[in-house]
Amino acid sequence: GKGDLKGAIVIKRTIQKAAVLGSGVMGAGIAALLANSGISVLLLDIVPEDVPANETQHPVSKGNKLVRNRLSKDAIKRILHQGPAAFTSKRNVERVKTGNMEDDIAQLQEMDWIIEAVVENLEVKKNLFQVVEKYKGADTLVSTNTSGISIHSMVKERTKEFKSHFLGTHFFNPPRYMKLLEIIPHTETLPDVISLIKSFSENTLGKGPVVAADTPNFIANRIGTFGLLSTVHHMLESEWSIGEVDSLTGVLIGRPKSATFRTLDIVGLDTLLYVTKNHSNEIRGREAEVLQPPPFMEKMREKGWLGSKSKQGFYKKV
Ligand code: NAD
Numbered sequence: 651g652k653g654d655l656k657g658a659i660v661i662k663r664t665i666q667k668a669a670v671l672g673s674g675v676m677g678a679g680i681a682a683l684l685a686n687s688g689i690s691v692l693l694l695d696i697v698p699e700d701v702p703a704n705e706t707q708h709p710v711s712k713g714n715k716l717v718r719n720r721l722s723k724d725a726i727k728r729i730l731h732q733g734p735a736a737f738t739s740k741r742n743v744e745r746v747k748t749g750n751m752e753d754d755i756a757q758l759q760e761m762d763w764i765i766e767a768v769v770e771n772l773e774v775k776k777n778l779f780q781v782v783e784k785y786k787g788a789d790t791l792v793s794t795n796t797s798g799i800s801i802h803s804m805v806k807e808r809t810k811e812f813k814s815h816f817l818g819t820h821f822f823n824p825p826r827y828m829k830l831l832e833i834i835p836h837t838e839t840l841p842d843v844i845s846l847i848k849s850f851s852e853n854t855l856g857k858g859p860v861v862a863a864d865t866p867n868f869i870a871n872r873i874g875t876f877g878l879l880s881t882v883h884h885m886l887e888s889e890w891s892i893g894e895v896d897s898l899t900g901v902l903i904g905r906p907k908s909a910t911f912r913t914l915d916i917v918g919l920d921t922l923l924y925v926t927k928n929h930s931n932e933i934r935g936r937e938a939e940v941l942q943p944p945p946f947m948e949k950m951r952e953k954g955w956l957g958s959k960s961k962q963g964f965y966k967k968v
Pocket of ligand 1: 671672673674675676677694695696751767768769770771774778795796797798820821822823916917918921925959
């Protein structure tokens, strides 16, 4: 049980209860994936917009105006509307309880695994882990779903115990269908923690886990963002249309219809633009040049044309 080995490092053997922090595109999908595998899930987001800022005293949401547009109580509705449906049965829907970071944070104490899936921003994630450290159980595993921010930099200031139970678990979109899971250990992550997540993701979640080093954008997004932005630059030079590019990179070469821009609409343009900036000083030269998004993408973001999560993206929402 918990707390009966004071001072000793305690390692979990099973995962039955999980919390997912952030109920956006990925958090919602990950919550449904876990529920489909029989796990009880607590899905938390920041407080809704309609709560005046001065009434929110919690360190997480206080003054955090970054993304306050998603009501946690609407999360299930949103997951159900994610097509194709993320849940495999109605019963699984009931395994997910939703809440918010202010009222429900104390429940983190009981969790076997906490998965962070908030906005791709180092400062937001760092602040969140500082709070999670205070509330989590001694043996609770904590992971981040970051697309490519340094695992090390997020938890530099956390305790040794926190770091030993911390790692990156990068799910792909949509989590129910994408097999790949990148596992990114911290230099201090305990080997037993890595092997538990590896076997759990493989045997219980049905994923194909790959262990990646803590380098910018890890493996898939390091290659993926380069490929995607190269395509966009070529498109502009050659004056192709969005639809032409989707055909050329999709059906015409035997890939799914959703090839380039339809996929981007599912990912979210805001998230893509954050990920292209995850290169710090380690990426230089031609790769860094290609990763510079063209101005029209920044303009779309300014207008809020983010893709499926807004009303407009490269395609109009149907
Ligand atoms: P999103 O914008 O859809 O959702 C982010 C959610 O986090 C929002 O609901 C927001 O209200 C919430 N949030 C922000 N700050 C918070 C806080 N302090 N506490 C609790 N909730 C908070 O973003 P997303 O696409 O789901 O991305 C989430 C993470 O997953 C990012 O790190 C992203 O890079 C990564 N990721 C995204 C994709 C993708 O295809 N979109 C794929 C893999 C990984």
